[in-house]
Amino acid sequence: MKRISNKEIADVVRFTDSKVIIVEKKPTLNTASGYKPNYYILDAETLEKEVITKNAYLMKKFGSSFLKISESIANLVQCDAAILDDRSVFVIFPNGQCGLFDQDGNVVWNDTLSYNSKPVTSLAVDGDYIWCCCKEENCVIRYSLKTKLSVDIRIGAKEAKTFILPTSLSSDDESIYVCCNNAKLRRISKSDFNVSDLGAPIPGLQKFYRIKDHALICTTDGAYID
Numbered sequence: 001m002k003r004i005s006n007k008e009i010a011d012v013v014r015f016t017d018s019k020v021i022i023v024e025k026k027p028t029l030n031t032a033s034g035y036k037p038n039y040y041i042l043d044a045e046t047l048e049k050e051v052i053t054k055n056a057y058l059m060k061k062f063g064s065s066f067l068k069i070s071e072s073i074a075n076l077v078q079c080d081a082a083i084l085d086d087r088s089v090f091v092i093f094p095n096g097q098c099g100l101f102d103q104d105g106n107v108v109w110n111d112t113l114s115y116n117s118k119p120v121t122s123l124a125v126d127g128d129y130i131w132c133c134c135k136e137e138n139c140v141i142r143y144s145l146k147t148k149l150s151v152d153i154r155i156g157a158k159e160a161k162t163f164i165l166p167t168s169l170s171s172d173d174e175s176i177y178v179c180c181n182n183a184k185l186r187r188i189s190k191s192d193f194n195v196s197d198l199g200a201p202i203p204g205l206q207k208f209y210r211i212k213d214h215a216l217i218c219t220t221d222g223a224y225i226d
Contacts, residue, residue, distance in 0.1 A: 068105025080123035124171035133166035
């Protein structure tokens, strides 16, 4: 693996098939959060970096109505967001708070997503569905967007070992990737929902993304490309 950052990664947003926007946490004593976001585009093929503006990042994350949406969201980096086929935008925070914005950036609805009264978080898009995870219940859940997030499929359970403390999801055309227990990476096949391990445990694992033929791995001590 090649190290591309020695800082904690706050967010990753797809830019093109081979490029992603990375938001690093740059430590500072001058902000309430203790860090200043540093935005750049990474080319997974060449490992070249290109600095971009905050607005360019927000437009890619929230779409053309990002300015309107940003008026309703306090922490724009902390949440996960997905631009849906009708250009509406679904947003979810680590505490389970979520909402849907229309294509003009107006709030359609907001809610708190939970499972057995425990917060559900993270986000991976799968057509007319989204996948989220519930860390405290050791499960991953697929929700239907057509029926305002009704549960479609649940994989795992509190007493099962399928997913232990899942914290972060991502997706590509074939799979849902689940980061578990700060170390293990598991894969859900979209075709048959079979769950399998993907590689050896990775100490400090926080986020994982498949970018073409490469893997972007974010850990507690930085980010790597494999």
